[in-house]
Amino acid sequence: MNDIKKMGRPRTFDEKQALLKAMNTFWAKGYDGASLKDLTKAMGISGPSMYAAFGDKRELYLKTIDLYADVDACEPVVIFETEPDIAKAVKGFLQAVIHYAVSRENGAQGCYLASCAIANIDEVEGVAERLDKAIHDTDTRLAARFDLEKQKGNLPSDFPSINRARLMYDMRQSYMFRGRAKWSKATLEEDLDYRVKMIISSS
Amino acid sequence: MNDIKKMGRPRTFDEKQALLKAMNTFWAKGYDGASLKDLTKAMGISGPSMYAAFGDKRELYLKTIDLYADVDACEPVVIFETEPDIAKAVKGFLQAVIHYAVSRENGAQGCYLASCAIANIDEVEGVAERLDKAIHDTDTRLAARFDLEKQKGNLPSDFPSINRARLMYDMRQSYMFRGRAKWSKATLEEDLDYRVKMIISSS
DNA sequence: TTAAATATATATCGATCGATACATAAATGC
DNA sequence: GCATTTATGTATCGATCGATATATATTTAA
Numbered sequence: 001m002n003d004i005k006k007m008g009r010p011r012t013f014d015e016k017q018a019l020l021k022a023m024n025t026f027w028a029k030g031y032d033g034a035s036l037k038d039l040t041k042a043m044g045i046s047g048p049s050m051y052a053a054f055g056d057k058r059e060l061y062l063k064t065i066d067l068y069a070d071v072d073a074c075e076p077v078v079i080f081e082t083e084p085d086i087a088k089a090v091k092g093f094l095q096a097v098i099h100y101a102v103s104r105e106n107g108a109q110g111c112y113l114a115s116c117a118i119a120n121i122d123e124v125e126g127v128a129e130r131l132d133k134a135i136h137d138t139d140t141r142l143a144a145r146f147d148l149e150k151q152k153g154n155l156p157s158d159f160p161s162i163n164r165a166r167l168m169y170d171m172r173q174s175y176m177f178r179g180r181a182k183w184s185k186a187t188l189e190e191d192l193d194y195r196v197k198m199i200i201s202s203s
Numbered sequence: 204m205n206d207i208k209k210m211g212r213p214r215t216f217d218e219k220q221a222l223l224k225a226m227n228t229f230w231a232k233g234y235d236g237a238s239l240k241d242l243t244k245a246m247g248i249s250g251p252s253m254y255a256a257f258g259d260k261r262e263l264y265l266k267t268i269d270l271y272a273d274v275d276a277c278e279p280v281v282i283f284e285t286e287p288d289i290a291k292a293v294k295g296f297l298q299a300v301i302h303y304a305v306s307r308e309n310g311a312q313g314c315y316l317a318s319c320a321i322a323n324i325d326e327v328e329g330v331a332e333r334l335d336k337a338i339h340d341t342d343t344r345l346a347a348r349f350d351l352e353k354q355k356g357n358l359p360s361d362f363p364s365i366n367r368a369r370l371m372y373d374m375r376q377s378y379m380f381r382g383r384a385k386w387s388k389a390t391l392e393e394d395l396d397y398r399v400k401m402i403i404s405s406s
Numbered sequence: 407t408t409a410a411a412t413a414t415a416t417a418t419c420g421a422t423c424g425a426t427a428c429a430t431a432a433a434t435g436c
Numbered sequence: 437g438c439a440t441t442t443a444t445g446t447a448t449c450g451a452t453c454g455a456t457a458t459a460t461a462t463t464t465a466a
Contacts, residue, residue, distance in 0.1 A: 008442025009432040030322045032235035036424055046445060047425075053443090057424065107325040118383055119233045119322045122310040131384050163394040170377030177376050180321055181334050191366040198401045211412025212462040239454055249415060250455075256413090260454065 015053060016067070018043040023064035023072075028107025031061055031120045062126045068112040069134040076100060076172070077141055086149045090168065091196045097172045098188045101179025110180025114173050139165050156202045168199050218256060219270070221246040226267035226275075231310025234264055234323045265329045271315045272337040279303060279375070280344055289352045293371065294399045300375045301391045304382025313383025317376055342368050359405045371402050 021042040025034045036057060040050050054060040076096035083089035101110060109115075113131055121128045143165035149155040175188055224245040228237045239260060243253050257263040279299035286292035304313060312318075316334055324331045345368035352358040378391055 005434065006442080007434045007440070009444075011443070029326055030233055030235055032233055033323070033326055035422075037422085046443095048427095048446095049444065051425070110321070114317070114380060115321050118313070118318050118380070120236065121383060123232050123236055128385065135381070135384055160394070160397075163397065167394065167398070170374070170380075173380050174373035174376055177317060177321070177373075178338070180324060181338055182331065191363070191369065194363075194366065195370070201401075209412080210410075210464045212414075214413070238452075240452085249413095251416095251457095252414065254455070 013045050018045060019064055019067050022060055023068060023112065024105065024108050026061060026064055027112055027116050030116060031124060058124055061124060062130065065117050065130045077138065080142065081145055086154055087196060087200055090199050091192065094171060094192060094195065097175050098185055101176045102185045111173060111176035114176055115180050138169055142168050159202050164199050171195055216248050221248060222267055222270050225263055226271060226315065227308065227311050229264060229267055230315050230319050233319060234327060261327055264327060265333065268320050268333045272333065280341065283345065284348055289357055290399060290403055293402050294395065297374060297395055297399065300378050301388055304379045305388045314376060314379035317379055318383050341372055345371050362405050367402055374398055
């Protein structure tokens with residue numbers, strides 16, 4: 001539906017692929033630590049191409065944050081939303097988080113928001129609102145699944161969905177933090193079952 | 204005992220005070236975002252004085268990390284170690300953490316390690332080992348209090364001290380994260396009692 | 407009083423920063 | 437065809453980066 005030919009010389013690179021490369025560069029070096037040279041080299045494009053496509057360094061950064069929040073960080077959430085059994089869903093979520101936390105490429109371990117974006121929350125305009133939205137969106141999305149289980153009668157009617165959703169998100173951030181600090185998958189999984197219990201316990 | 208007069212012109216500034224100012228600057232702007240101009244202005248000294256006293260920018264950064272780990276971040280831990288009742292100790296720890304997370308000066312909210320240092324873990328040599336040590340030291344210190352309570356008979360003999368210590372530290376990091384993301388003290392305290400209960404629950 | 411030692415202030419270094427001017431290449435519209 | 441539009445590659449801008457050379461000020465040792 002949207003394949004109307006545009007005028008002018010066509011792009012020779014894929015915007016999303018370039019954004020992913022930029023994200024990994026920011027992730028490893030930080031906003032100020034990642035130079036335009038670093039970024040354009042990783043993206044495989046020239047400086048002027050970057051500016052034409054994304055605006056400037058700050059806008060590029062904000063777009064990588066949007067990409068992360070909308071796409072990259074969602075896999076564990078999807079697992080949580082699709083696994084039928086709620087206990088298994090919680091455990092599957094945390095397992096996916098742990099796997100994600102330790103298995104990204106060099107220098108980009110952990111959570112992009114928690115280990116990169118948050119460092120510039122007051123320095124780079126636009127970061128704060130995106131971070132706040134990402135946290136609330138995830139909290140809400142996780143709570144929605146708990147609410148669904150309450151309707152089904154699989155969780156008690158007084159189950160505090162939003163509080164447990166926040167707790168679950170906090171567990172995610174904790175694993176991400178230790179993952180970036182080079183903790184092993186095995187060590188992170190040690191206390192997994194108790195944490196699952198803590199999340200779905202009703203009182 | 205250590206007031207032997209040194210030769211040469213004496214320092215006109217206090218090293219620790221200058222380090223604290225440098226830490227706040229790094230905290231707000233990040234390692235690469237904080238320029239020597241920013242740093243020396245905040246520290247109230249000239250460039251050459253900074254280099255003479257601390258080496259270079261990287262060494263200054265590492266020294267601020269040491270200062271944070273050894274001094275600045277310890278207040279909630281001390282509360283945890285000194286409050287006689289273990290349940291109150293856990294709650295007091297988390298309350299102190301929440302207070303700390305939201306009440307630092309502009310741009311320096313949250314945990315210095317989690318919102319600044321960790322961003323440069325692979326970029327700045329020496330950060331990774333300090334971060335790893337700080338996490339392990341805190342985990343161990345928290346676990347020691349649980350072990351003490353086990354000896355006293357206030358906690359069951361099979362209480363998993365190190366796992367609960369890690370959980371407690373993770374709760375700390377979570378509050379710090381949301382504190383930096385501008386969450387209010389009241390909101391952070393909402394689910395406090397449940398978290399305390401789960402930290403000291405024995406099964 | 408002089409020499410040695412350490413800290414300070416000013417001025418400035420080459421390198422790199424983010425960003426852009428310009429000419430050229432490759433597509434569409436007519 | 438030719439004009440228009442958009443993207444690319446090269447070369448480079450002024451500003452700022454981290455770091456230092458130099459001269460001066462202030463202390464102790466003798």
